[in-house]
Amino acid sequence: MEKTTCQFSEAIFLGDEVKRNALFTPEDFQDEEELIAKTAEMFIKQDVTPQIEAIEKQQHEISVKLFEKAGELGLLAIEVPEDYDGLELNKKISGLVAERIGFGGSFSVSYNIHAGVGTLPYVYFGTEEQKKTYLPKIASGEWIGAYALTEPDAGSDALKPKTNAILSDDGTHYTINGEKQWITNANMADVYVVFAKTDNAMTAFIVERTYDGVSIGVEEMKMGIKGSSTATLILQDVKVPKENVLGELGQGHKVAMNILNMARLKLAFSNIGTAKQAMHLAVNYGKERKQFNHFLVDFTMIQEKIANMAVAIYGAESAAYRTAGDMDDAIEAATDQQAVMKSIANYAMECALNKVFCSESLAYAVDEAVQIHGGYGYMQEYDVERLYRDARISRIFEGTNEINRLTIAKMLTKRFDSGLHNSVVDQQADVNTQFVASAKLALQLALQHVTSAQIDINAEQEYSRALSDIVTQVYVMDAALARLKKQATPPELHTLLTDVLCEEGYHKVSQLATSIIAGIQDGEALNTSLASLPKAPTHRNLFAKKRAIATEIITNPKWFA
Numbered sequence: 001m002e003k004t005t006c007q008f009s010e011a012i013f014l015g016d017e018v019k020r021n022a023l024f025t026p027e028d029f030q031d032e033e034e035l036i037a038k039t040a041e042m043f044i045k046q047d048v049t050p051q052i053e054a055i056e057k058q059q060h061e062i063s064v065k066l067f068e069k070a071g072e073l074g075l076l077a078i079e080v081p082e083d084y085d086g087l088e089l090n091k092k093i094s095g096l097v098a099e100r101i102g103f104g105g106s107f108s109v110s111y112n113i114h115a116g117v118g119t120l121p122y123v124y125f126g127t128e129e130q131k132k133t134y135l136p137k138i139a140s141g142e143w144i145g146a147y148a149l150t151e152p153d154a155g156s157d158a159l160k161p162k163t164n165a166i167l168s169d170d171g172t173h174y175t176i177n178g179e180k181q182w183i184t185n186a187n188m189a190d191v192y193v194v195f196a197k198t199d200n201a202m203t204a205f206i207v208e209r210t211y212d213g214v215s216i217g218v219e220e221m222k223m224g225i226k227g228s229s230t231a232t233l234i235l236q237d238v239k240v241p242k243e244n245v246l247g248e249l250g251q252g253h254k255v256a257m258n259i260l261n262m263a264r265l266k267l268a269f270s271n272i273g274t275a276k277q278a279m280h281l282a283v284n285y286g287k288e289r290k291q292f293n294h295f296l297v298d299f300t301m302i303q304e305k306i307a308n309m310a311v312a313i314y315g316a317e318s319a320a321y322r323t324a325g326d327m328d329d330a331i332e333a334a335t336d337q338q339a340v341m342k343s344i345a346n347y348a349m350e351c352a353l354n355k356v357f358c359s360e361s362l363a364y365a366v367d368e369a370v371q372i373h374g375g376y377g378y379m380q381e382y383d384v385e386r387l388y389r390d391a392r393i394s395r396i397f398e399g400t401n402e403i404n405r406l407t408i409a410k411m412l413t414k415r416f417d418s419g420l421h422n423s424v425v426d427q428q429a430d431v432n433t434q435f436v437a438s439a440k441l442a443l444q445l446a447l448q449h450v451t452s453a454q455i456d457i458n459a460e461q462e463y464s465r466a467l468s469d470i471v472t473q474v475y476v477m478d479a480a481l482a483r484l485k486k487q488a489t490p491p492e493l494h495t496l497l498t499d500v501l502c503e504e505g506y507h508k509v510s511q512l513a514t515s516i517i518a519g520i521q522d523g524e525a526l527n528t529s530l531a532s533l534p535k536a537p538t539h540r541n542l543f544a545k546k547r548a549i550a551t552e553i554i555t556n557p558k559w560f561a
Contacts, residue, residue, distance in 0.1 A: 023322050023482045024092060024322060024324065024325025024326070024328075025318065025321060025482070025483040025486055026318075026321050027483070027486070036074075036078075036089075036096070037096045037097065037099075039073055039074075039075065040075055040096075040097045041100045041103070043069065043073055043075060044101060044103045044104045048105070048107050049104070052104075052105050052106075055106055055107055055227035056106060056226045056386070058227060058229070060187055060188050063110055063229075064188055067110075067111075067141040071141025071142070075101070076114065076115055076140070077139035077140075078093060078094045079123060080123060080139040081123065081131075081135070083131075085135070085139050085140065086139050090328040090331075091265070092325055094115075094324075095265065095266065095268075095269040095320060098115070098266050098269040098270045098273070099270065099273040103273055103274065105227060105387075105390060108270050108273070109184060109228040109270075109393075110228045110229070112266055112267060112270050113146060114138070114185060115266070116259075116262065116266045117147035117263045118138065118144070118145025119138050119145055120259050121147070121193045121246055121247075122135050122138070122206075123135070124340070124341065124344075125246050129243065130243075130244075130246065134206065143191055145185070145193070146184065146185040146186060146189035146191070146192045147192070147193045147259070148180035148192045148193065148207075149180070150180060150182050150183070151163060151181055152179065152181050156399070156403045159202060159253050161178065161196060163194070163195070163197065164176070164178060164197045164198070165205060166198075167198070167242070168239075171242065172241070173239045173240055174196075174198070174242060174245075175240075176237075176238045176240055177235055177237060177238070178196060178235050179232055179234050180192075180233040180235070182230055183230065183231060183232065183233045184228055184230055184397075185229055186229050186232070186233055187216050187231055188229050189229075190208065191206060191207070191208050191209065192206075193205075193206065193255075194207045196252075198249060199250065201249075201253075202250070202253050202256070203245060203247075203249050203250055204247050204252040204255040204256070205240050205244050205246060206246050211239065212239065213236040214234070214235060214238055215234045216233060217232030217234060219231050223392060224386070224388075224391070225389075257345075260399060261351040261352075262344065263398050264352055264354065264399065264404070265320065265350075267355055267397075267398050268316070268320045268351075268355050268358035269324075271358040271359050271361065271362040272313060272316050272320060272358055272362075274362055274366075274387060274390070274391065275313050275316065276560045277383075278365040278368075278391075279306065279369065279553075280560070282306065282309070282372040282373070283306060283553060285372060286306070296372060297554050300547060302550075303546065303554075304543075305368045305371070306553055307500070307545075307546035307553075308546070309364065309365045310550075310559075311497055311501050312365065313361060314480060314494075314497040314501065315361070315476040315477075315480050315497075315501050316354075316361045316476070318482075319353075319354055319357060319358075319476045319479040320358060322482070323347065323354055326347065327343070327344065327347050327350075330343035330346065330347070331343050348411055349407065352411075353404075353408050353471065353472040355399070355401070355404055356401045356468070356472060357472050358394075359391075359395045360401070363392070363394070363395060369384045369387065370385070404468075405465050405468040406461065406468075408464075408467070408472065409457050409467045409468045409471075412467055413447070413451065413457065425438050425534055431537055431538055431540075432484070433481065434537040435477070435502040435506040435536070435537060436474070436481050436506075438534035438536070439470075439474045439509040439510075440474055441533075441534050442510055443470050443471060443509065443513070445517070445533060446512070446513040446516040449517050449520050449521070450463055450467065450516060453520045455520070462519070466512045466516050469512055470509050470513060474505075477501060477505040480498050480501050480502070481502060483498075484498045493549065493552045496545050496548055496549045499542075500542055500545050503539075510534075510536075514530060514533065517530060518530075
């Protein structure tokens with residue numbers, strides 16, 4: 001047995017085995033929930049896909065009609081309470097729907113904004129009157145929602161807006177002036193959640209499109225997601241009733257950050273769906289295209305690409321559904337609205353790491369899908385060309401991945417504790433469990449060195465980046481292993497995917513931990529510290545495992561349907 005004196009609090013995911021065995025996995029969905037997912041899938045296939053070309057030309061009237069259809073199907077009401085014409089379902093089902101909508105190109109972006117940041121501020125922060133006024137319209141698709149936080153000089157530093165709101169002398173309304181940049185759904189939206197400065201603090205407001213002084217700038221010419229509306233929201237002496245303050249006056253940062261946490265998780269699910277679409281396109285093309293008298297999928301280097309895509313997607317969905325399940329449990333256990341918001345805030349790190357991992361898994365998947373298509377992947381007549389361009393934004397919006405990495409590292413160090421949970425590598429456990437335990441131990445040792453050396457991770461951001469990448473990799477490995485163990489008779493593909501993910505994940509963690517320690521120590525102290533890092537329990541033939549993974553997926557592409 002190997003032990004370390006470096007420990008974690010119970011709040012962190014690196015908890016006990018019993019809790020890990022109770023984690024939610026995609027295999028836990030029941031028939032009724034799968035039916036909801038099927039409804040979303042058919043909506044994309046029958047209503048959205050045939051019109052993608054027109055949507056890409058910014059024929060927004062088509063998207064408006066699609067929102068109405070989505071509303072009729074209940075796809076906009078997933079997280080809206082029943083009292084306001086919603087379905088009042090949970091984060092897991094919301095994620096499942098977002099994943100299937102992820103096949104919808106630019107419309108999926110419009111949908112995510114509406115169903116996420118365009119809806120949830122009312123659900124969690126709205127007054128009773130605000131909920132009654134806005135949620136039924138938003139849930140039905142009669143109105144489209146948008147979220148206005150970013151400004152020309154406030155992107156990543158979005159909590160310092162120049163847009164200002166001044167209370168009238170009679171106290172009946174606020175006058176808002178300013179511009180909000182890159183607002184998704186700008187030209188389609190009927191109502192906006194707008195953040196403005198009030199008495200040196202930030203406040204959220206509900207601003208309707210029809211208010212005097214509200215106007216929309218020209219559509220931005222974007223690299224990808226061309227079919228979504230992106231424009232500047234211009235506010236000139238807009239009078240907003242004081243009843244339209246959303247949440248508490250001067251507490252807009254709470255609205256912004258809590259809603260962004262949930263939006264990051266929703267984006268992660270959408271990225272998973274698009275990554276699956278990219279892999280399907282690549283596999284199908286590889287089964288049709290011949291070179292040197294062989295189908296592309298017969299070449300082992302192509303098989304390796306397919307396997308790597310599958311491993312990333314499997315890890316992404318294992319982690320994202322784990323987080324959604326944990327958040328649902330925490331929200332369900334909350335006794336009041338304040339406790340609900342605290343529960344959501346407690347998952348800021350998990351939401352951020354899912355956003356990072358899933359967006360980068362998507363980036364990898366679309367890049368390899370284009371590569372498998374060869375020259376044809378560069379041509380607009382093939383869908384992977386659009387997927388490649390569309391995917392790039394996912395590492396930028398809902399907080400750049402760099403900002404999210406800083407958040408992950410900051411939350412991780414806050415959770416670091418000296419009183420609970422020794423990390424143990426049990427040499428008698430199965431190999432994957434040893435890989436995960438060794439990765440956790442490496443994380444703990446890296447954290448111990450950073451805290452002992454009093455590294456300012458906000459100033460020396462390389463340490464934040466490395467810590468966040470380690471904890472993300474450990475989280476994904478742990479989720480995949482728990483998913484495998486939870487199944488009484490797991491499919492061989494799941495076993496293969498977990499084998500590769502755990503072994504390669506451990507080596508990534510070990511390398512990152514080594515970099516952190518080497519950045520702090522040198523000489524004999526460095527050698528001593530590096531000797532304390534756990535060694536790989538074994539080395540397996542990953543070439544063979546990846547060939548087996550690719551064969552399973554090529555034979556049965558519905559594995560990731």
